[in-house]
Amino acid sequence: MVRLPGEGGLRVIGAVDLSTREVWRNALESAATDGSPVRLDLSELSFIDTRGTSMLVAAAQRRHGTAPLTITRPPRTLLRVLAVLCPGEPVEIVIEEQEAS
Template sequence: MVPLPGGRGLRVVGAVDLSTREIWGNALESATANGSPVRLDLSELSFIDTRGTSMLVAAAQSRPGAAPLTITRPPTVLRRVLTVLCPDEPVKIVIEEQEAS
């Protein structure tokens, strides 16, 4: 995890799996704790397992306030899994194709 400029969020590099799950969980917790807008740049995410995806959804659902969690350029498979995990309930995750300037 690499902080984005200006403390606006995190860039995730590599894989989220059993070996990085604790780091992922800590990063999600600290990034989403205060309820302000958060951006996760996932353009360099090479793999995320189902537990890592569930942690992402849980972090978005437990956010205080109304600010969504924005993920930028997530892998296609992650988009599909999010659609399957949350077909009917609103999840506070916004997906962007390009990083905001």
């Protein structure tokens, strides 16, 4: 993960899975602590497991009432998993730009 210059966000590169879960958890926690907008550029995310996706949803839910968590160019697979994990539930994740292929 790489900090986005001047945006208060992160670019996620590679996979979020068992081997990177702790880094993902720490990044989500540190990015979401002060209530300011958080942007995650997921254009270079190659894979995210269901636990990593659940952690993303939980981070968004913790932000309830503050600036939403914004994901940019998420992979289609992530969008499908979010639809399964959160059917009909309001999750405060803003999705910007088209999905990465």
